[in-house]
Amino acid sequence: MTLKSDALAMLLAAVIHAVALVGFTPAAGAQEAAASPPEALNVFQDAANFQNNGAFKLAVEEWKKFLMRWPKDSLAPKAQHYLGVCYMQLQPPQYSQAAGAFGDVVKNHPKFEMLQDSLLNLGWCQYSLAQAGQQDLFATAAATFDTLAKQYPQGKYLDQALFYYGEARYAAGNREEAIKGYQAVVSNETLAKSPLRCDALYALGVTQEEMKDYASASKVYDVFLKDCADSKLVDEVRMRKAETVLQAGQLEEAAKMFASVAAIEGFPLADHAIFRQAFCASKLDKFAEAADLYAAIPTKYKESGYVAEATMSAARAYYRAENYADAAKWFQATLAAKGEDAPEAAHWIARILIRDGKPAEAAKVAGDAVAGAEGSAWLVNLKLDNADALYEIPDQKAASVAAYLKLANEHADHELAPQALYNAAFTELELKNFDSALPHVTTFLQKYPEHRLTPDVKYVGAEANLQLGKHAEAE
Numbered sequence: 001m002t003l004k005s006d007a008l009a010m011l012l013a014a015v016i017h018a019v020a021l022v023g024f025t026p027a028a029g030a031q032e033a034a035a036s037p038p039e040a041l042n043v044f045q046d047a048a049n050f051q052n053n054g055a056f057k058l059a060v061e062e063w064k065k066f067l068m069r070w071p072k073d074s075l076a077p078k079a080q081h082y083l084g085v086c087y088m089q090l091q092p093p094q095y096s097q098a099a100g101a102f103g104d105v106v107k108n109h110p111k112f113e114m115l116q117d118s119l120l121n122l123g124w125c126q127y128s129l130a131q132a133g134q135q136d137l138f139a140t141a142a143a144t145f146d147t148l149a150k151q152y153p154q155g156k157y158l159d160q161a162l163f164y165y166g167e168a169r170y171a172a173g174n175r176e177e178a179i180k181g182y183q184a185v186v187s188n189e190t191l192a193k194s195p196l197r198c199d200a201l202y203a204l205g206v207t208q209e210e211m212k213d214y215a216s217a218s219k220v221y222d223v224f225l226k227d228c229a230d231s232k233l234v235d236e237v238r239m240r241k242a243e244t245v246l247q248a249g250q251l252e253e254a255a256k257m258f259a260s261v262a263a264i265e266g267f268p269l270a271d272h273a274i275f276r277q278a279f280c281a282s283k284l285d286k287f288a289e290a291a292d293l294y295a296a297i298p299t300k301y302k303e304s305g306y307v308a309e310a311t312m313s314a315a316r317a318y319y320r321a322e323n324y325a326d327a328a329k330w331f332q333a334t335l336a337a338k339g340e341d342a343p344e345a346a347h348w349i350a351r352i353l354i355r356d357g358k359p360a361e362a363a364k365v366a367g368d369a370v371a372g373a374e375g376s377a378w379l380v381n382l383k384l385d386n387a388d389a390l391y392e393i394p395d396q397k398a399a400s401v402a403a404y405l406k407l408a409n410e411h412a413d414h415e416l417a418p419q420a421l422y423n424a425a426f427t428e429l430e431l432k433n434f435d436s437a438l439p440h441v442t443t444f445l446q447k448y449p450e451h452r453l454t455p456d457v458k459y460v461g462a463e464a465n466l467q468l469g470k471h472a473e474a475e
Contacts, residue, residue: 040070044079051082056089077109081118088121095132099125119148120157127168135172142168142177149184159185159194166203175207182207186220198228202237209240218244235264239273246280255280271297271304278310282317291317295330308334312341319348328352335369343369343378350385359392380414383407387420391427401427405440418448425460434464 036044047062063083067076084101087094102122105112112118126141145165149158166181185191185200194200205220221241225234242257258277262270278293294314298307315330327348334345346369353362366385373379387403390396404424408417421444428437441461448454465474 035074036070037073040066040073040075043069044075047079047082051086054089056086059086060090077105077112078114080105080109081112081114084118084121084125088125093128095125095128099129116148116152116155116157119144119151120160123148123161123164123168127164127171130168130171138168138172142172145181154190158188159191159196159200162188162191163196163200163203166200170203170207175211178207179204179211186223198224198231198233201228202231202233205237205240209243212247214244214247218248235261235267236269239269239276242273243276246276251280251284255284271301271306271310274301275306275310278313278317282313287317287321288323291321291323291326295326298333308337308339308341311337312345315345315348319352324352324355338372343373343376343382346373347378347381347385350382350389354385354389354392359389363389363393363396380407380411380416383411384416384420387423391423397427397431401431401436412447418444418451418453421447422453422457422460425457429460429464432467434467437461437464 043062043066047059047066050056050059050062060083063079063086066073066079067083070076073079080101084098084105087098087101099122102118102125105118106115106122109115123141123144126137126144130137130141142165145161145168148155149161149165152158152161155161162181162184164181166178166185169175169181170178182200182204185194185196186204191197201220201224205217205224208214208217208220218241221237221244224231224237225241228234228237231237239258239261242254242261245257246254255277258273258280261267262273262277264270267273274293274297278290281287281290281293291314294310294317297304297310298314301307304310311330312334315327315334318324318327318330321327331345331349331352334341335349346365350362350366350369353359353365363386366382366389370379370382370386373382383403384407387400387407390400390403401424404420404427408421408424411417421440425437425440425444428434428440437460441457441464444451444457445454445461451457462474465471
């Protein structure tokens with residue numbers, strides 16, 4: 001799994017929505033008001049009333065009017081800030097304009113009393129624009145959140161600044177920097193009660209897991225499970241903890257942990273948990289158990305993204321468990337799906353059919369599959385399957401020789417080419433075509449002198465020479 005939980009995404013959306021309302025109630029201080037002309041105060045108050053009553057479009061116009069007519073007024077920083085807030089509240093939100101407003105506050109009013117709010121909202125606007133497609137703004141948002149954290153190390157938004165710094169860096173693909181942001185939330189004792197602490201723990205563990213630092217992720221998940229027992233993410237974290245146990249080589253324990261979370265009623269990631277439980281069983285050579293687990297995914301979770309892989313994995317596991325009937329069933333399902341594993345599935349179906357004494361069916365399966373296997377790593381296997389099937393059909397042995405030789409010539413560098421060439425020579429010997437067998441023996445010994453089949457090929461040559469009365473050559 002490479003993506004962070006949808007549950008976390010929804011939770012973060014709720015947090016950000018609350019952040020967007022920061023500074024929602026504008027009010028001018030008495031000293032500021034005294035320095036403003038009455039007309040300016042009237043416009044300011046009208047804008048504030050529109051904003052407070054949810055008439056954000058009208059409020060935007062009034063804030064713009066104020067800033068256009070009184071850009072140097074003492075209330076201008078607040079007007080600029082609230083203009084940004086109102087842009088964020090429009091439907092749809094106008095994050096670009098809002099970012100411009102907050103950016104002006106940050107640039108032109110460094111001592112503004114609500115600068116923390118402006119920085120936080122600026123960062124969120126930049127982050128939102130990046131999510132909408134302007135991905136270069138993830139780095140900009142991260143820089144804004146970093147500025148907020150550094151300028152206000154004891155500030156009221158420190159946890160959000162650090163956390164969203166991590167989120168922005170994560171979204172930009174910089175996991176190392178993302179970890180620093182998440183870790184800063186988790187390790188800061190003053191943020192022990194932050195509502196974002198559990199989110200930071202989760203994000204930290206997931207990011208470490210994605211970087212294959214399973215040992216560190218495992219420790220973080222332990223803290224999460226201890227401190228965040230009420231989180232909606234607990235079951236997922238239990239599953240992720242199981243993955244770290246698996247990666248540590250503790251397969252039996254990991255399998256039990258995956259089974260435990262998979263059994264939770266309504267757990268949305270049960271298919272993943274079962275898939276990994278099956279993987280553990282397979283690694284433990286419990287092939288029958290692994291096969292049943294893999295098969296449960298396409299049976300119970302038909303919409304799962306693991307259906308294709310689980311179907312093929314079930315077939316392989318049944319095959320290794322020597323349950324050829326069920327293996328054939330699941331290989332057939334893969335073949336019918338016509339996915340990337342179809343050529344391999346056809347190969348194993350052909351081998352099972354040959355084993356079961358059905359060479360004609362095997363030849364058809366392999367022959368049909370060859371046409372669609374161009375470019376597949378299993379193409380040569382299928383050609384060998386076809387030749388082997390023909391060999392098993394009494395009146396097709398001569399055809400099998402041609403098939404073996406064609407494979408050996410067309411795929412001379414493939415690891416199966418020596419086997420095919422040997423099979424051709426051996427079949428010619430069986431057919432008593434001794435003169436025909438000898439050239440294949442010579443070719444083999446020239447091309448593959450160190451191959452494991454070399455002694456067998458020499459035997460074929462000796463026997464052919466013996467049958468031809470060439471006793472000296474046979475020795």
